[in-house]
Amino acid sequence: MKIIKTGMAGSLESSDVLITVDSNTGKGRNISLESTVKRQYGKQILKVVEHTLDLLEISDVTVRLEDKGALDCTIRSRLEAAVYRAAGSETYPWESLT
C-alpha cells in the first residue's frame, strides 16, 4: 500500500494512542514514539508497529505515536485506521490481517 497523504487516528485519552501517518517516499520507515510507558513498553510498542506495517506491506512511511498506555490491539487498530486514511483507501480489508 502507498501512503499519499496524512492520516490520523486515535486520541490522547488514557489507554489510547494518537497515531499520525505520513509519506516518506524512498526513505524507509521513520517511526517516532512518545509514550507515558516508554521505558516499560517502548520496545514492545515498536514491535507491534513494525509487525502491522509488515502485514500492510508498507516500506516507506513516517509514523508518529503519542501513546497514553494503549494495549497492543489498540495500537494495531489505530495504526491500521491511520494507514488506510493516509492511503486514501475506501475499502478496509480487515480480515486479511488476522
Added chain:
Amino acid sequence: MYMSEDMFEIRTLNLKREKERSALEYFLNASDLTLEEDVDYAVCLMDREKIIASGCASSNILKCIAVDPEYQGMALTNKIISYLRLRGYHRGFSSLFIYTKPENRKIFEDLGFFTIALSDEALLLENRKDGIENYLGAFQEESKTLKGSTAAIVMNCNPFSLGHRYLIEKACSENALVHLFVVEEDLSVFPFEERIELVRMGCEDLENLRIHAGGGYIISRATFPTYFIKDKKIVDEVHSRLDLDLFGSRIAPALGITRRYVGEEPFCPVTASYNRLMKSILPDKGIEVVEIPRKEVEGTAVSASRIREALVKEEWEDLEKQVPPATLAYLKSEAGMKIVQKLREKKI
C-alpha cells in the same frame, strides 16, 4: 460524589447562536479568558447542561482552552486536545499552534506539542518537532555557501508601495543576500496572495532578494491572542517579545541572518514600540537592527495607511507617486476596486 470522565458529554458549540456563545463566554471569563472574535470552532465538555471544559480554534491556532477548577485532574484537557487535533486533521491543517502562558508548558508538551518560542510572559507551541526546520530548510542551502552578509525584512505590504521598495532596495545594496518575509496572516484588507504577488512583480529586478511567505513563524500581531492578558498594552509587548525570540533564536541562526532592516515608524505607536523592542532584543542575539528613515514624497512619508486613505478618496495622482506601476495597475483593476469598496465600508 464519585465522578467519572465518562459522565461528561462532548459537544460542539454553534457560536452563531447567542445562547451557546454567551454560555461559553461566561465560562471563559471565570477562567480569566475572553472569547475572541476570530474563534471559528468551539468544543466543550458538559456536565449535564454546565460547561466544564472548553477548547477553541481560529483556523490552525488553538485557543481558549480551559477546565473548570472543580473538574481538574481528570485529564479533560486530553479529551479537548484530541478533538481539536482531529478537527485540525479533517480541516487539512499540516500543523497546529497554541499560544499560552509559560506555566502551561508541561501540560501541552505532554499532549504532543513542542515549544518553538518562549518569553517570560508567553509561550508558543506547535504540534510537530520539525515544523520550523521544514519551513526554513527550503531556503537554507544558499546561505551556507554565501560570502558576505545576509539580511532580513519582515513586511505586511498592505499594499506594496514605493516605500517598501525603497527599504528593500537599500537592504539589497548593502548585503549579499536579503530574505523578505511577507506576513501571511490574512487579516489585512489586501489578501495575502495578492500582497505577495505585487511584491514579486515590484521586485523582479533585485537578484539577491528572496521572497518568502511568512508562514506560521513570522507571527502577525493580529493573530496574537489577547485572551490571557487583559491589558492590551502588555499584550503588544508580550507578542513582540515572543515574535522576536522566535526570529532571533530560530530563524536568523538557521539562515545566517545578521541584520534586520526596518522602516522608521512615524505614525503607528504599536509598530514604533515593536521597533524599539527589536533594538533592545536582537543585538543580544547577534543581529544588527538597521532602521531606515521613511521615503518621502512631497514632504510626507510614504505609508500603507496613507495609501489606503488616498484609495478611498480615489486620488489616483497621489497614488501614482506612492506605489510602483504593478500595484497601481492592480488597484485600478476589478479586484482592486472591490478592496476600495471594502475600505469604504470599514470607514463607515
